[in-house]
Structures are given as C-alpha cells and as structure tokens.
Amino acid sequence: MENEQTVELIPCPFCGSKVELSASDGGWCILCAKCGCRMENTDKGTLLDLWNDRYSLMDSIQDTPTLVYFLERLKKRLEQTTKTACELEALTTILLRRIAGKETY
Secondary structure, three states: OOOHHHOOOOOOOOOOOOOEEEEEOOEEEEEOOOOOOEEEEOOHHHHHHHHHHHHHHHHHHOOOHHHHHHHHHHHHHHHHHHHHHHHHHHHHHHHHHHHOOOOOO
C-alpha cells in the first residue's frame, strides 16, 4: 500500500466530485457529499487501496483486444435482441388484430 500520508483520493466514480475520508463506526469511510457514494472498510490502508485501484483495472484493459472482442460480441447480441424484440412486437400486433377480428387468416 502507498504511504497513507501522500495518498490522494480519486474523484467519485458517479458524479466526479471530490470525496472525503473519515473515521466511521468500527473503521473508515470514503464519502462523496454530492451524490452519497460511499465505501467502508475496517482497515484504512485497505480502504484507500480499494478506492484508488478501481481505475487502474479499467486503465489496464481499455485498449486490449480482449475488451474489443467482448464489446463486439455484446454489440451483436444487443442487435439480435433488438431485432427479436421488433419481430416479437410485430407478431404480437398481428395476433391482437386477429383476436379482435380485424384481420383474417
């Protein structure tokens, strides 16, 4: 763990505001006063490491072929899901019209 005296906390992951470290019941807490995001741990050093390390993981995978591969798969899956949803909506409309007697077989 880094020297706690020199650790600068990275901003809130949700709103980007500055966060504060404080003692809490039985441990330590990092809190964003703007949106309420918080992280707690009984060990101050562990808490600081956990809070600041969440970005280093994302930084390390941002441009990797693995991430690109999974994003492409996700995109295809979403496109398929959207197509399926549109087809389902069209079939539902046809069935409802048939049930209402507005369309013949």
